[in-house]
Amino acid sequence: MRIELINTGAELLVGRVLNTHQQWLCRQLADLGREVSRQVCVPDDALQIRDALRESLARSELVIITGGLGPTSDDLTRDVVAQVLRRKLVRHPATLSRIRHFFAARHRPMPAGVQVQAMIPEGAMVLVNCNGTAPGLALQTIAGKQCLILLPGPPRELRPLFLKSVVPLLRRKFPLTSPFLCHTFKTTGLGESIVEEKIAPALQPLVRNGLQLAYCARVGEVDVRLAAHGEKAASLLAQGIRRVRRLLGPVIFGTGDDSLESVLIRLLIARQKTLAVAESCTGGFLAHRLTNVPGSSAVFLGGVVAYSNQVKQDLLGVSAETLRRHGAVSEPVARAMAEGARRLLRADCALAVTGLAGPGGGTPDKPAGTAFIALSQNKGTAVLLQHSPVDRETFKFAVSQRALDLLRQALPPPLPRPGVKSKKNSKKSLLLA
Amino acid sequence: MRIELINTGAELLVGRVLNTHQQWLCRQLADLGREVSRQVCVPDDALQIRDALRESLARSELVIITGGLGPTSDDLTRDVVAQVLRRKLVRHPATLSRIRHFFAARHRPMPAGVQVQAMIPEGAMVLVNCNGTAPGLALQTIAGKQCLILLPGPPRELRPLFLKSVVPLLRRKFPLTSPFLCHTFKTTGLGESIVEEKIAPALQPLVRNGLQLAYCARVGEVDVRLAAHGEKAASLLAQGIRRVRRLLGPVIFGTGDDSLESVLIRLLIARQKTLAVAESCTGGFLAHRLTNVPGSSAVFLGGVVAYSNQVKQDLLGVSAETLRRHGAVSEPVARAMAEGARRLLRADCALAVTGLAGPGGGTPDKPAGTAFIALSQNKGTAVLLQHSPVDRETFKFAVSQRALDLLRQALPPPLPRPGVKSKKNSKKSLLLA
Numbered sequence: 001m002r003i004e005l006i007n008t009g010a011e012l013l014v015g016r017v018l019n020t021h022q023q024w025l026c027r028q029l030a031d032l033g034r035e036v037s038r039q040v041c042v043p044d045d046a047l048q049i050r051d052a053l054r055e056s057l058a059r060s061e062l063v064i065i066t067g068g069l070g071p072t073s074d075d076l077t078r079d080v081v082a083q084v085l086r087r088k089l090v091r092h093p094a095t096l097s098r099i100r101h102f103f104a105a106r107h108r109p110m111p112a113g114v115q116v117q118a119m120i121p122e123g124a125m126v127l128v129n130c131n132g133t134a135p136g137l138a139l140q141t142i143a144g145k146q147c148l149i150l151l152p153g154p155p156r157e158l159r160p161l162f163l164k165s166v167v168p169l170l171r172r173k174f175p176l177t178s179p180f181l182c183h184t185f186k187t188t189g190l191g192e193s194i195v196e197e198k199i200a201p202a203l204q205p206l207v208r209n210g211l212q213l214a215y216c217a218r219v220g221e222v223d224v225r226l227a228a229h230g231e232k233a234a235s236l237l238a239q240g241i242r243r244v245r246r247l248l249g250p251v252i253f254g255t256g257d258d259s260l261e262s263v264l265i266r267l268l269i270a271r272q273k274t275l276a277v278a279e280s281c282t283g284g285f286l287a288h289r290l291t292n293v294p295g296s297s298a299v300f301l302g303g304v305v306a307y308s309n310q311v312k313q314d315l316l317g318v319s320a321e322t323l324r325r326h327g328a329v330s331e332p333v334a335r336a337m338a339e340g341a342r343r344l345l346r347a348d349c350a351l352a353v354t355g356l357a358g359p360g361g362g363t364p365d366k367p368a369g370t371a372f373i374a375l376s377q378n379k380g381t382a383v384l385l386q387h388s389p390v391d392r393e394t395f396k397f398a399v400s401q402r403a404l405d406l407l408r409q410a411l412p413p414p415l416p417r418p419g420v421k422s423k424k425n426s427k428k429s430l431l432l433a
Numbered sequence: 434m435r436i437e438l439i440n441t442g443a444e445l446l447v448g449r450v451l452n453t454h455q456q457w458l459c460r461q462l463a464d465l466g467r468e469v470s471r472q473v474c475v476p477d478d479a480l481q482i483r484d485a486l487r488e489s490l491a492r493s494e495l496v497i498i499t500g501g502l503g504p505t506s507d508d509l510t511r512d513v514v515a516q517v518l519r520r521k522l523v524r525h526p527a528t529l530s531r532i533r534h535f536f537a538a539r540h541r542p543m544p545a546g547v548q549v550q551a552m553i554p555e556g557a558m559v560l561v562n563c564n565g566t567a568p569g570l571a572l573q574t575i576a577g578k579q580c581l582i583l584l585p586g587p588p589r590e591l592r593p594l595f596l597k598s599v600v601p602l603l604r605r606k607f608p609l610t611s612p613f614l615c616h617t618f619k620t621t622g623l624g625e626s627i628v629e630e631k632i633a634p635a636l637q638p639l640v641r642n643g644l645q646l647a648y649c650a651r652v653g654e655v656d657v658r659l660a661a662h663g664e665k666a667a668s669l670l671a672q673g674i675r676r677v678r679r680l681l682g683p684v685i686f687g688t689g690d691d692s693l694e695s696v697l698i699r700l701l702i703a704r705q706k707t708l709a710v711a712e713s714c715t716g717g718f719l720a721h722r723l724t725n726v727p728g729s730s731a732v733f734l735g736g737v738v739a740y741s742n743q744v745k746q747d748l749l750g751v752s753a754e755t756l757r758r759h760g761a762v763s764e765p766v767a768r769a770m771a772e773g774a775r776r777l778l779r780a781d782c783a784l785a786v787t788g789l790a791g792p793g794g795g796t797p798d799k800p801a802g803t804a805f806i807a808l809s810q811n812k813g814t815a816v817l818l819q820h821s822p823v824d825r826e827t828f829k830f831a832v833s834q835r836a837l838d839l840l841r842q843a844l845p846p847p848l849p850r851p852g853v854k855s856k857k858n859s860k861k862s863l864l865l866a
Contacts (some may be wrong), residue, residue: 013469015460016649016656024475027448036446037481039474041455048470055488156824208753216449218809277738283724284717287738291716292826294792304739304748305710305720311735311778313747345744359727391589393725 001174003029003036004056008067008077009153010043021066028162032170033180033229034062043117044074053084062174064166067153069134072112077150078119078137085141085148089209092135095126101132108231127165132157138169142397149171181237182227185244186254188405192217195224199247203240211236219394220401221260224248250409258402261289261296267411268299275407276345277303278316278337280328281355281371286400301345306337316352327366329356331383334372338383342376349377349410355386357395371399375406382406392424434607436462436469437489441500441510442586443476453588454499461595464602466613466662467495475506486517494579495607497599500586502567504547510583511552511570518574518581520554524803525568532566560598567591571602577708580606589847614670615660618677619687621838625650628657632680636673644669649765652827654693657681683842694722700844701732708840709778710736711749711770713761714788714804734778739770749773760799762789764816765799767805771816775809780845782810784836788819804832808839815839842853 005025011017019041026036042048042057049068056063068077082089096118103110117134120126129152136158137150149166149204151158187195192215203213212227224244228236245252254263268275277286286304290296304315309328312318318336326332338352351374358368369389375382384406388398438458444450459469473489475481477633482501489496501510511810515522529551536543550567553559560569562585569591570583582599584591620628625648633646640646645660657677661669679686686695701708710719723729737748742761745751751769759765770785784807791801802822808815817839821831 007597011649012455013459013472014463014647015456015458016658018456022445025448026446030447037476038485039446041472043470052471076486142577201540214447214449216444216760218450225449279717280718282721283729284712284720284736284738285724287712287717287740288715288721288829289737291718291740292829294825296716297740302738302744302748303717304737305717305724305735307720307724307730307733307735315737315777318494344748346747367559389790392727396721396725427644 001034001062002060003034003062003064004041004047004060004061004349005036006042006052006056007039007064008039008049008065009041010045010074012041013043016314021153023386024155024159025064025066025162028167030151030256032167033182033227034170035065044068044076046076046080048216049076049080050084053080053416057084057141057146057148062170064148064149064151065148066151066158069117069137069150069152070114071111071133077117078121080150081137081139081150081230084230085121086138087123087139089119090122092118092120092126095135097133098128098271102133112261113265125169127151127161127169130158130164131160131215136161138166144168176229178230179233180227180229181233182225183237183241184226184256185224185252186258186260187224187248187251188220188253188254188260188401189251190222192222195222195248195251199224199244202247204241206236206240206243209236211240213240219390220398240256253405253408259293260401260408262293264404264408264411265290265293265296265299267408269295271411272299273348273411274299274301274346276341276347276350278341278352279303279305279358280307280312280353282353282396282403283307285396286351286403289400289404296385301347303345303350304341312337315344316345329354329366329370329372331372332353332386334383335376337380338374338376338381349375349407351407353403354398355395355399357392358389369395370431371395371401371402373399373406375403375410377410382410434467434495435493436467436495437493438469438472439485439489439496439498440472440474441477441482441498442474443478443507445474447474452598454586454591457588457592458497458499458595458608461600463560464615465600466609466615466660467603467607477501477509479509482509482513483517486513489614490517490574490579491579495582495603496580497582497584499584499591501668502583502585504544504549504566504572508567511549511554513553514570514581514583515570518572520556520572522552523555524549528553528568531561531568535566553755558602560584560594560602561684562590562594562720563597564593569594569598576724605698609662611663612666613660613662614666615658616670616674617659617689618657618681619689619691619693620655620657620668620681620684621686621693621834622654622684623655625655628655628681628684632657632677634831635676635680639669639673639676642669644673645799646673651824653831686838686841692722692726693834695726695778697837697841697844698723698729698732700841702728704844706735706781706844707732709734709774709780709783710836711774711783711785712736712738713740713745714790715786715829715836716740717832718829719784719786719836722833722837734780736778736783739776745770748777750776762787762799762803762805764805764818767807767816768809768814771807771809771814777846782808782840784808784840786832786836788828788832790825791822802828804828804835806832806839808836808843810843817842 040052042052068075125138129135134152139148214225216223226240287303290300306312316337317340322332334354338350342350355371362368371386473485473630475485501508502513567585572581647658649656659673719738723733738744749770750773755765767787771783773782788804795801804819
């Protein structure tokens with residue numbers, strides 16, 4: 001089954017807006033066992049939308065088109081689709097009353113123009129949009145063998161609508177001919193090639209039997225995705241999962257869409273431990289990541305962004321002598337910051353980071369990209385050294401990732417798994433302790 | 434002149450990676466007066482790359498293709514291009530010695546496979562890649578009337594290479610037939626439709642004469658882009674710029690790629706004022722944005738992430754009584770936090786935010802999305818109320834944006850401009866003072 005995705009919007013082609021639909025929709029479809037063969041982006045121009053749509057329909061069983069369903073003059077998708085499929089636009093009363101209700105509920109007058117969103121190509125199925133006025137639409141063509149789906153452009157409308165209406169429709173309309181299963185491991189701490197070296201040989205026999213194995217590396221993270229089609233899918237996947245778990249052990253921090261911060265907050269809640277942070281080079285980013293997790297306030301107390309040395313002294317109690325002798329980017333300062341934050345915020349554990357993002361300020365001893373990361377607990381303080389000579393924002397991410405992982409690996413895991421040696425944890429997190 | 438962009442990469446079509454090339458390249462081209470007509474994404478599959486390339490070449494004068502130039506078996510672009518254009522692949526000695534040098538300089542052995550990156554389609558011009566081993570390539574076809582440009586996939590290789598080699602090549606090869614000028618204003622504080630209401634009528638006569646006017650709204654920001662082609666471009670643009678400046682005044686915080694935080698840091702450096710922050714609901718994000726600006730350490734001292742009420746009391750000196758009587762999300766608490774942070778960090782000014790991101794925890798009085806933002810200076814403390822009922826991360830951005838802007842508008846502007854009434858500043862930032 002061939003799938004194509006068409007994104008419409010002039011703002012995408014002049015680069016004013018980042019196209020996040022492509023990644024999100026492709027990811028959703030991949031997890032359903034479907035792969036998009038081509039993605040196309042065209043501006044709000046009737047001829048260009050028409051050409052792209054005709055080409056995609058000529059090649060594919062499923063075409064998804066985003067944007068251009070609103071009420072303004074540059075919303076052309078509805079008209080173009082009607083024209084290409086030679087359908088009349090007809091009023092859809094239930095949608096019209098939904099739109100009226102949308103404005104009434106917000107005590108806002110309904111502009112006349114918005115009614116056009118209730119006009120749909122004859123025979124289209126309406127996919128209800130709970131977060132906006134333009135409905136999604138599904139159309140069948142070529143005697144029901146082909147499906148065209150129209151989705152509204154704003155992500156907060158498109159995403160729930162896709163999950164609620166499009167996923168069930170696809171499952172019904174294009175059932176997989178054989179079972180499909182997939183599983184994604186999220187890992188941190190090893191580079192892509194090392195992860196591959198560790199698992200690829202043991203997975204080779206399963207891959208020969210049809211297990212799909214893919215890696216995706218981002219800063220500080222490597223995803224390992226296993227997928228399998230067919231009668232043997234469940235058995236292949238289960239064997240693959242077991243082997244990857246055994247071989248990667250604590251390098252795996254989660255699955256699916258887990259983030260390291262969300263896993264850590266869950267662990268802290270389960271262990272009933274509170275956390276504080278002291279940040280120099282990450283400048284608040286570590287706290288930001290932790291507070292992005294809903295429910296983090298149960299365990300995350302807060303922290304100190306100690307960007308200047310004076311703040312490191314005044315608030316965190318780092319001594320002037322330590323700063324003078326070792327410099328702000330040093331093992332003793334990281335240690336003192338973590339211990340200071342733990343004391344100051346009365347937390348069970350505290351993470352501290354001090355480093356040099358660069359590009360300026362490096363020395364042969366401590367080049368730009370150097371960071372010290374400390375974890376203070378009641379049983380003592382561990383410090384590790386990291387070197388990430390990258391741009392400023394990537395550096396912040398890499399350092400915060402390592403800090404979060406230092407704490408994750410220091411906490412007892414939620415469930416002991418066979419083959420995971422706990423020694424690895426302590427070795428890693430006590431590198432410079 | 435028609436331009437198409439082809440992005441290759443299986444990871445893009447299974448949604449493991451976000452395609453940032455599209456926005457970046459489209460933006461660069463738009464600022465050169467060029468618009469991309471279509472962007473296409475295909476996986477690392479020789480047939481699919483070939484089809485997409487043939488189609489784009491049949492329609493366009495300029496085709497840019499990204500990715501697939503590396504040394505591994507899924508890097509197919511080089512071969513497909515040679516096949517489609519019927520050129521032999523030949524060794525490029527200067528590139529080969531560059532690749533050797535790249536590994537030697539890093540004291541790493543050179544894998545044999547990487548040499549394939551020195552094979553180029555006959556007649557191609559090599560665009561030197563200073564940040565990686567795969568060179569960019571430029572090919573002329575159809576008797577020099579058409580240009581195909583190949584760029585390496587990693588952004589930190591592609592971007593400098595594009596700016597250094599492709600921009601001059603495009604200017605030389607496809608000179609604009611008439612002058613092109615553009616100017617982007619960055620604004621904050623007003624919605625897109627209000628910005629439009631304020632400026633569109635006055636710009637109408639210029640638009641009729643050929644001035645292009647476009648808006649781009651993101652959370653907490655609206656860009657206003659003016660552009661003009663032709664002999665009258667300079668005069669049209671100058672008039673447009675003057676009118677927009679006069680009508681929007683302090684709503685404009687910068688131009689081009691300015692961020693609000695970078696503008697604020699520049700202002701603080703110019704005014705020699707130091708800044709501290711106290712954050713509850715933004716959880717470190719405000720400090721993160723400020724410390725993303727290189728050079729921010731000259732004026733940004735740091736701050737307190739006071740996520741728990743205990744930290745608000747212990748570190749910032751908010752009284753238990755104030756917290757009990759007014760609640761953590763209140764005007765008096767925001768005020769006490771800002772004043773506490775200014776005192777604690779001995780800063781010239783301090784920003785504080787306390788709010789309720791939701792989705793849970795709201796009351797009829799203080800629904801989710803409510804935030805109080807305070808600015809403390811030696812002349813007093815101002816507090817404003819903001820309501821942004823959005824998801825957690827958008828809420829953090831919107832609140833931090835308003836906080837940064839509160840301080841920006843409270844600082845004297847770098848150069849007084851005719852028509853900007855300073856009263857507007859004080860009125861806005863002292864809303865609840």
